[in-house]
Amino acid sequence: MKISEDKIVSLTYDLTVEGELMEKASKESPLTFMYGMGMMLDAFEKQLTGKQTGDAFSFTLSPEEAYGERNEDAVVELPKNIFEIDGKFDDTTIIEGATLPMMDASGNRLMGSILEIKPETVVMDFNHPLAGETLHFDGEVMDVHTASPEEIAAMTQSYEGGCDCESCDGKQDANSCNCGCQE
The missing domain is CATH 2.40.10.330 (Thrombin, subunit H)
Incomplete structure (x- = not known):
């Protein structure tokens, strides 16, 4: 199955900036997202379009394609x-x-x-930490499948915000909740 709209994609990657490893998604902890939902950088998704399980990838995003120039x-x-x-x-x-x-x-x-x-x-x-940087990704597509209704609901909840915990009544963004529920 090829990467396209509304597919769940799991992949590994190394993100480097000027040869320095900035971020890594491993086989044990791959990046998983729904393609086309706006969760990832548009240029990142475009580079993955049409790839399938087992495909390797290597591409570079300019600052303009990634997080913009520092402001x-x-x-x-x-x-x-x-x-x-x-x-x-x-x-x-x-x-x-x-x-x-x-x-x-x-x-x-x-x-x-x-x-x-x-x-x-x-x-x-308030600049993104990688603003102004050229990003290089090397990785492999681990899985591509059609999203189940449960996966769509989970991805939508996560993307729209809300960590879904009782400590802060789920009102915090899942990426910024500091009550400890995301640890």
């Missing part, structure tokens, strides 16, 4: 008081190098990395 406007200083809990700055969570789930004024969820903590502000970078 210096996405590095912002936020007032330190927004990170207070009960009137006290949260210095256990808000540390340089940490990545935090945040929400913009429109209610959109986004991840930000803490670059620096100043006396009155926290400097955060």
